[in-house]
Amino acid sequence: MAPNLKHRVVPISDPFGPTITEKEIGLIVVSMETIKGAAKINEIRRDKNFPTLDVHQIDIYSDPLKGDEEEDKISSSSQRMRSLGERVKPPV
Secondary structure, three states: OOOOOOOOOOOOOOOOHHHHOOOOOOEEEEEOOOHHHHHHHHHHHHHOOOOOOEEEEEOOOEOOOOOOOOOOEOOHHHHHHHHHOOOOOOOO
């Protein structure tokens, strides 16, 4: 642990979350799927004269417990589906 590291977990209801409104954020962790979003965030931050974020990319791992209707990767969507049970009808 790094006792001097400040972190905060927040819900995100849009593509950017607090990264484009809070100047003091310094780092974003992304996957290969979301790396383009980090570039867009830094573009918006530059336009606002905010410092750009350091970008830390992590790997996506396959889920060894994957069911037939789940994504290949470990995901919160698959975890929720397992918690809720089987689908009543297929997604549209």
